[in-house]
Amino acid sequence: MKKHWSAALFAAIGGTAAAQSNVTLYGIVDTGVQYYNHAAPSGSLVGMPSLTGELPSRFGLKGTEDLGSGNKAFFVLENGFATDTGGFNNGGRLFGRAANVGVSGLYGTLTLGRQMNMSMLVLNNADVIGPSIHSMASFDNYLPNARSDNAIGYLGQFAGVTLGGTYSFGRDGAGPAGPSGTNCGGEVPGNALACRQYTALLAYDGANYGVAASYDVMRGGTGASAPLTSSAYTDSRTIVDGYVKFGAGKVGFGWIRRNTAAVEHSQSDLYFVGGTYALRPMLSVDAQVSRYVLSDHGGATLLVGRVNYAFSKRTTVYTSVGYMLNGEQTNLPVAAGGTVGAGLNQLGAMVGVQHRF
Incomplete structure (x- = not known):
């Protein structure tokens, strides 16, 4: 259930707004109990995950104001x-x-600031x-x-056609903490390439x-996390995917090619295919192989x-099971944020509850 505050109340807590504007509080609280075996250095783990359940927990504020003629101004502030x-996720940021x-x-939406x-x-x-909790994040967080x-x-x-792009003057200013943190804030005088990023x-x-x-x-930058320790180094990803719907089900598939050009060049490919089907309006099953x-x-x-x-539009219970088959030279965990012994296969399971508001 979304909660709407009037412009007068929003102004009272420190903001100003014109008529026909609103602010929405929203969020997801999602957690449960997980298990996985062969945890490094040895043994199994039972506990509650920090990074994600079925979805990462978050809360946020969204505001919009009608500017007339079909135009709107907006803002988004979202915490993980x-x-x-x-505690805070995403590198400890508010x-x-x-x-x-x-x-x-x-003609579209223009957004300034930290964004997807x-x-x-x-x-x-x-x-x-x-x-x-069990997802392709195990291969590429x-x-x-x-x-x-x-x-x-x-x-x-x-x-039906979507066009999009982003350009960042400094892609990651929160330091090396958190998943995918790279300590590359950029905006360095005299180095226009440092920590720049573009996506399309x-x-x-x-x-x-x-x-x-x-x-x-x-691009990398001086002092950034390895291997992108120089603005001459790059890390690129090409993603091609698609989906087909049929009745109460959907099949999705895709390919992700990653190239890292640093001191040493590396290349990886990630292929996935999965499906989801609603057995009943309240009951659905998902499966995917990557x-x-x-x-x-x-x-x-x-x-x-x-x-x-x-149980309702807001409350869902779920169970997730994952199995990671590692090669002799890989030690990728089945669960986000988990650990696994080198070359070992790993079974993971979680039972959780999710509430949206």
């Missing part, structure tokens, strides 16, 4: 938090998931598992955390299917299955 401890302002109209970039948006329809600081973003939709998106969505592609290039191949270093395969039962 760990339900097990109450508004680590989003902190931006912008305008929207007939196109590498996150491109996966929204094809990745049926999403940023869950940037994917569910694809956000850019100091960014200018554009997104426009025209008769082209997508088409029809009545029963859709396809999308994105491209993401980030295959990760790292050049000259073997690969790994992740199998995920999940069942969701919705």
